[in-house]
Amino acid sequence: MNMQQAIKMTAAESALVDAYTAQIGDLPGDGAVLSLRDTLVHELRTAGLPTRRVEAWHYTDLRTLLRSVPAADSTAFSERVEAIVPGASVLSVRNGQADLKTLPEGVTARSYSESLLDGSAAAGLAVLGADDAIGRINGGLVRGGLEIAVAEGAELKAPVEIQVVQSHGQAHTRFPVSFGAGAKATMIERHLSTSAEPSFVSSVSDVTLAEGADVIWIILQQQGPADTHLGQIRFDLGKDAKLHLFVINAGGKLVRQELHGKASGEGADLTLRGINLLGGDSHTDVTFTLSHDVPHTTSSEIIRNVVFDRAKGVFQGKILVAKDAQKTDAKMACNTLLLSDDADLSAKPELEIFADDVQCGHGATVADIDHTQLFYLLSRGIPEKKARAMLVNAFVAEIVEELEDDEALVEALEGVISAWLEKHA
Amino acid sequence: MPAVQETIDQVRQIDVDQYKYGFETKIEMDKAPKGLSEDIIRLISSKKNEPEWMLEWRFEAYRRWLTMEEPSWARVRYPKIDFNEIHYYAAPKGTTGPKSLDEVDPELLKVYEKLGIPLREQEILAGVEKSKIAVDAVFDSVSVVTTFKEELKKAGVIFMSISEAIREHPDLVRKYLGTVVPQSDNFYATLNSAVFTDGSFVYVPKGVRCPMELSTYFRINEKNTGQFERTLIIADEGAYVSYLEGCTAPQRDENQLHAAVVELIALDDAEIKYSTVQNWYPGDKEGKGGIYNFVTKRGDCRGKNSKISWTQVETGSAITWKYPSCILRGDGSRGEFYSIAVSNGHQQVDSGTKMIHLGKNTSSRIISKGIAAGFSDNTYRGQVSAHRKAENARNFTQCDSLLIGDKCGAHTVPYIEAKNSTAQFEHEATTSKISEDQLFYCLQRGIPEEAAIALIVNGFVKEVIQELPMEFAVEAQKLIGISLEGSVG
Structure with missing residues (x-):
């Protein structure tokens, strides 16, 4: 984007910049983190939110769609709720403060605000590219979250649920989570709201799987009907690591869920499953990129969309196969039930292939009930x-x-x- | 799995250093000075003896173009084009429009002989009764000859260069020109609207089935020129026409720009078949030279039950940027797109189609096959959309790509947009899924799966290509055998 000159900011852009200005001195971070925050907010101010002219945001013109942003309020969080799966350990974040009451064996965690304060969070705060609006907003405004490590060889018996419960206002959280070699775990990243008041949530999870780790990661988005949810998960799969990523969108007014991954060890395998339940006047965008960087990696993606009322659904999926990533096997499918004539679905299942001995396929269907x-x-x-x-x-x-x-x-x-x-x- | 040897050999035969049409013809030319300005446009318009309204139309486009920015979304890279370093008009001396064959410079005729393009009607007739083809030959900026005009006239078909049509059938041209690709459509279409020099005009009247194949053969010859042709084809109610387009250019170190606009209009129950064998000079092994092929092609199925089908065989050009599209406006209309794009050397292809479903019960089908070898990049980019009122819109898309070697790239970028619940869209890019009924039929008869898949895909492609006349389809014929074994999706 060539937008060095200042743009006329929209109400939402001003609100985000104002939220930052109002919290200067209060947002955690050491020198490096604070200056990075400044840069990110400055970029937001000069480039603005992305429009449909930015290819990655073609179907979600955030600048037009994001009309307003509720003011930040340090009391906007709600009490934690029951775990969705009985017996799961719940870790929650309230106004940036981590609640670590119940840590299962083999798991260590600390509040992300500590990593911001001691500067160890700085490297992870970098955006993924010029179009990474979520990384930018979150990096500028993040107050806290959880830094979790699952020990090598640990096998968690019950799921771990990471809860962000909001009643209004804003929440900007981060979850760097690492799984040691051979670790086995089920994680549930759950975002919900307890009131009909609008809230604005941005959340970035940064997940790394060491050799042979086997992880189920579920993103359960249950925000309220007036909420904006900007979610992002970054994942990096080591040798023979297996990630089963499951995304369920069952709420929110304006939702963008980004999933960006790398298969960087031989034998790595990703299974992505997505269910998007869309109704009302909501706009929900799931954008996925996976880069197969080394030979012998596999992935399989299935996205199912059900679109009612006047809802708009978007799926963008991009599989990259690097030059030397021979024997990659990748399959992507996006199936949609479009159940209303006022509803809308756009899909862009992309392949970008630079290796000649691979198998990649994608399929997309849109139809009414058979x-x-x-x-x-x-x-x-x-x-x-x-x-x-x-x-x-x-x-x-x-x-x-x-x-x-x-x-x-x-x-x-x-x-x-x-x-x-x-x-x- | 990697591509099979047979395919590799076939692709090699059409590699960039095998380009056969790279010869240059020394012919005295009448050129406009380099650069683009209102004066140049006035000059082009006066060379063509155009009426005032046409000049105004060009100016309107030019003024618009000055405010536009070159698009950058396509997956192609090239140095910035200096639009003032191009001659916007170049014609063989003394030729301002088509003449009878006896008057045409024999040097020019030799060019077409060398290219294997039949221009002498009697020769064509004397030969074995193949399909008869009427040809409009465009050399740089002018149409030099149009054959079978008289015979077509008897059937009521108008086939002539667009410059002639502007003078002789201004009402038709005014009624349809720019109605499918508006002057302001995109950067290159707008540039074309300002400076187009020649191209073909076809009008097939109500209920007439055009008695022969029509074709235009484009040749770029002169240095530092750009070719900006404009083609307008109208099939009136119940009419049918099949039109072919071929193109070649000499081998040169510098890049040349070709920015054409093609508009097709099909009224009620009409059908237009448009085929292209694109063989512009692709540049050399190192990626030096070659044509920039930035083309806007769009068909408007304006009438009910009308049909437009695009077939393209793309082997040439350094850079290709084109998306022959169908606007399915009429109820029950149908659009088709069949494409084989082979890229070699340092070629870059970003091509595909758009099927815009607007009317009720419209259907479309896209079959695209991309093969990338050498250092090339081959991108399929296609859009399928159903608007709110497009009840029962149906689309089937299948795009396969094949990579030969590890220095090239194959990319697929489909855009699928549905706004009606009765729409049924299917997009797929895997060989294993092609028409399972057919596959089952073959397997049941003892044909191994791989052979069966090749049979089905090639059988289909063959059907398309064989409809192209031999003269245009030498390259296309070679491609028939290319199998999709080792397709990467």
């Missing part, structure tokens, strides 16, 4: 409304069932889906 399936159910005496609900449910529940090893988890996620469909379908 009429033959509907007919089948109707002919068996099931009323249309119920039959439709069954088919929609089956369309998304199918991929939840892949997590069959953990029954409680499957049940919890199915519960979230059913509850949402009950309300919207």
Whole structure:
């Protein structure tokens, strides 16, 4: 972007810059962190929020869509809620302060504000590129979060739930999480709000998996109907590491969920599953990039969108295969049920391939409910409304069932889906 | 898996250093001075004896162009073009428009003989009764000859250079020019609107099936020139026309710009088939020279049940930037895009299509095959969209790419946008999924899977290419055998 000259800021841009100015002196950080914050906010001021002219934001013109940003309020967080999976340990962040009451064995954690204060967070605060608006906003305003390490060889019995519960105002959190060699864990990153008041949330998770680590990471976004959620997860997979990344969007008014990963060790494997339940006037964008940097890595992505009402859904997926990454096997699919004539779905499943001995495929479909399936159910005496609900449910529940090893988890996620469909379908 | 040897050999045969049409013809030319200004536009317009409204139209585009910025979103890289270093008009001396064949400079005729383009009607007729083709030959900035004009006239078909059409059929031109690709459409289309020099005009009246294939052959010859042709094809209600376009250029060290605009209009129940064999000079092994092919091609299925189909075989040009598109406006209209793009050497291709579904019950199909070798980059970029009222829009897209070697890149960038719940879009880029019924049929008869896949894909491509007349499809023919084994998606 060639926008060195100052632009006329929108209300939302001013609000973000003002939020920063108002908190100067209060935001944690050492010299390096503070000067980095300054740079990021300065970039936000000069470049503005991205518009549709920025290719990565083509379908989510943040500058137009983000009308307003609620003022920061240090009392805007809510009490923690019950873990979604019974028996899970809950770690929460409230106004930047980490609550580390229940740490399971094999897990160490400290408040991210400490890493900001001692400067160790500085390197991770860098943006991923000129178009990384989320990294910029979050890096400028982040107050805290959790820095978590799962020890080498640790096998966590119950899931760990990271909770960010907001009632209004703003929350800017970061979660650098590292998994030692051979570690095995299920993490649930859960964002929710407890009121109908608008909140503005940005969150960046930075996940690294060492050799042979085997991790299920679930992002459960259940923000309120007036909320803006800008989420980002960065992940780096070492040799033979396996990440099962599961994203469920079941809330929010304006949502951008970015997933940026690297398969940087041979034998690394990513499974991405996404379920986007979209209704009302919401706008939800899931943007995914994965770069296969070394030979013999595999990935499989399935995204399922269900779009009701006047909702707008976006999926952008980009698989890069580097020059020497021979024998890469990558498959990406994006399937959408478009259930309303006022709804909207845009998909951009991209491939960028520089190696000649690889297998990459992508598929994308957009359609209404299959009429033959509907007919089948109707002919068996099931009323249309119920039959439709069954088919929609089956369309998304199918991929939840892949997590069959953990029954409680499957049940919890199915519960979230059913509850949402009950309300919207 | 990597590409099979047979494919590698076939691609090698059309590698950049095998370019056969790189000869240059010494011919005395009449050129406009270098650079672009209102005076140059006035000069072009007066060379063409254009009416005042046309000159105004050009000026309007030029003024708009001055305010525009060169697009940068495509996956291509090239040094900045100096638009004042180009001659915007170059024509063989004494030629301002097509003449009868006897009057044409014999040197010029030799060029076409060498290229294998049939210009002498009697020779064509005397030969074995192949398909008959009418040719409009455009040499740099002018159309030098148009064959079979009289015979076509009898059928009511108007086929002539656009410069002639502006003079002889101003009402038709005014009614349709710029209605598919507006003057302000994009940087290069706007530049073209200001300075276009020649191109073809076709009008097929109501209910007429054009009795022969029509074609235009574009040749860039002169140094430091740009070619800016403009083609306008109108198929009136119930009409049918098949049109072919071929292009070549001499081998030169400097890059030359080719920025064309093609507009197709199909009214109720009409059908237009537009085929291109693009073989501009691709540059040498080191990536020096070659044509910049920045083209805007768009068809408007304006009438109900109309159909437009684009077929392209792309092997030439240093840089290709083109997206032949269909606007499916009429209810029940259909758009098709079939493409084979092979890039070698340092070629860069960013090509694809757009299918814009506006009417009810519209359908479209995209089949694209990209093959990258050498140091080239081959990108498929395609958009499929269904608007709010496009009930029952259907699209099927299949794009495959193949890489030969590890210095090249293959990219796929589809944009899928649905705003109607009855839309059904399918996009796929895997060979294993092609038409499972057909695959099953072959397997059941004992044909191994790999052979069956090749058979199905090639059978399809063959069907498309074989409809191109031989004279235009030497390269295309070679591509028929290229299998998709080792396709990377």
